[in-house]
Amino acid sequence: MAVITSPHTSIEIPDLSLYDLLFGSLSDEDAARTALVQGETGRAVSYGALKQQVDHFAGALSARGIGSGSVVALQAPNLPEFVTAFHGILRSGATATTVNSLYTASEVARQLRASGATMMITVSALAQNAVVGAEEAGFSTERIIMLDEDGIHPSLLTLLGEEHEAPDPQIDPAEHVAVLPYSSGTTGVPKGVMLTHRNLVANTLQLEGLLPVDPGAPIQAVLPMFHIYGLTVLMNFGLHRRAEIVTMAKFDLSEFLRIIQDHQIRVSFIAPPIAVALAKHPMVDDYDTDSLISMLCGAAPLDESTASAVSRRLGADLRQGFGMTELSPVSHLAPYGDDRNPLGSIGPAVANVECRVVDPATGEDVELPQEGESAPGEMWTRGPLVMKGYLNNEEATFATITEDGWLRTGDIVTYNTGGWFTAVDRLKEAPGRAGGGAAGA
CATH class of the missing domain: 3.40.50.980 (Rossmann fold)
Incomplete structure (x- = not known):
């Protein structure tokens, strides 16, 4: 078995509910900070x-x-x-x-x-x-x-x-189901994904140090919070970091750009269709986006040329990640400012995550080269972010999670000995991803 471990230092996952993690240690200084701003109106909540x-x-x-x-x-x-x-x-x-x-x-x-x-x-x-x-x-x-x-x-x-x-x-954070999003996969049959408090606490903490989300920093929340990407990465991680989360009820390019300009957004979270608009639309030049230092693109793969065009045009570091609803969702992320990871890659695994690249035809692990890129294979993932299972669907659960805890992602990746993964394809009849894309965070 060729197990690839995260290059990040392992972290301790506290035995806490999500509420206790996010609000249990709220200091007077943090209580006075702005937590949420409705981007369209400017209405704020501390x-x-x-x-x-x-x-x-x-x-x-x-x-x-x-x-x-x-x-x-x-x-x-x-x-x-x-x-x-x-x-x-x-x-x-x-x-x-x-x-x-x-x-x-x-x-x-x-x-x-x-x-x-x-x-x-x-x-x-x-x-x-x-x-x-x-x-x-x-x-x-x-x-x-x-x-x-x-x-x-x-x-x-x-x-x-x-x-x-x-x-x-x-409640027992390791067993108590906090959120039950539904994932369709490629079968079109929605399945309830049981994510525990521990799953959400773990994934929130696994993002530490990978994104420049700091106390008081305005971050843009246009991707929907009902989706696991928006829920964990924008909402929960933003709250944990005591950022100023500026919400958008729906995407409109002019409003998106105005909010970056007027609210001095430092970090924005996007999906590929937004990236394409940012790369090509002339309207972008009408707004001041100098405050923006970082963008994270997820929910589907983004080609390297578009990623590079957006990064150059807005002067912001653009990175990609990988995730699935079943993984709470982020298992891989190219860290902010780390130029060792190509723009087209999904980066290395986050802390406390193990991976394998498995040949779907043989069930054997793909041989990892001493240098360069491996042959493609299905990515299997294990760690504290793996869901408890599908609600009332043991058959689907057993088909997705092995007895020793490996979750079969259904995504085909290659592994580069430089430390990063690249998503290249998708298996048929596989579990749902966070947003339906091989690079979806």
């Missing part, structure tokens, strides 16, 4: 206010019978309220199942039934599908919570105004 909102929302959910063993659905665009709702759900001891904002009513209803959700949290702009889907799944008016006001359903402000104390759920 870390101290966010923590209080999370606690009160958790208390309101608890008063409505939500707690350990409950599943609460959350379907909303990137807004400060999304963060309050998500972490309030987890603070109550419940599991959050995040729902794609583009889902039809029938798709919403299907996920609610499959996940066992008993409450739906959404916004009025998505009501046509969210509310109809929830009602189709049997939810009463009182079990549908609006993050804004629609005059029909209970609102976030109403729940926060009740000022209930947060409960103190006793």
Whole structure:
């Protein structure tokens, strides 16, 4: 067995809930910092206010019978309220199942039934599908919570105004499912991915030192937080680092560039379609993007020429990573400022992660050369970021995770003895990735 270990120093994963990691040690200085800014309006929320909102929302959910063993659905665009709702759900001891904002009513209803959700949290702009889907799944008016006001359903402000104390759920971080996103893979059959508090805590800490996200630094959150990439890398890691997270409800190039300019964004997280626009659209030259020092592209592969063009045009260090919903999601990342990793590569594995490159035809490990690049093979990954399994689907779980803990990613990679991996293809009928791309972080 040819096991490739991470070049990064191993880290200790604390036995904490995600809430305790992100909010348990909030200092007075950090409480006064700005946590979230709605990019479109400039409305801001401090870390101290966010923590209080999370606690009160958790208390309101608890008063409505939500707690350990409950599943609460959350379907909303990137807004400060999304963060309050998500972490309030987890603070109550419940599991959050995040729902794609583009889902039809029938798709919403299907996920609610499959996940066992008993409450739906959404916004009025998505009501046509969210509310109809929830009602189709049997939810009463009182079990549908609006993050804004629609005059029909209970609102976030109403729940926060009740000022209930947060409960103190006793959970095992290694076993308790924090979030239940759904991954379709190539089969078109959505599967609930059980990610524990330990999975999310581990992956948040595994990003330390790889991205220039510092306390008070404005970072741009346009990629959806209902997706595991946005949820872990933008939201949770941003909060952990005490950054200023500037949200965007949807992508619009002029608004994207204006927010970089007006909010002095230092780090932006993008996907390949945004990279292509940044590389080619003349509008880019109309905005001041000098504050931007780093961009991370994930969710699908980005070719080296486009990556180079974006980096040159914006004067920002652009890197790629690899991830899957089943990996919480980031298993590989080309570190900021490390020129040893080619722009087209997904970099080395993050700390505490082991990898193998396996020939899909033989099941044997690909021979690793003494110099240069290996033959291609399927990447297998092992570490504290690997999901607990698929909800109510032992067959799919056993097909994806081996008895000794290796997760078969379904992505074909090569390994270079310089220390980096490159994603080159995709196996058919393989588990879902974070966003559907071989280089998806």
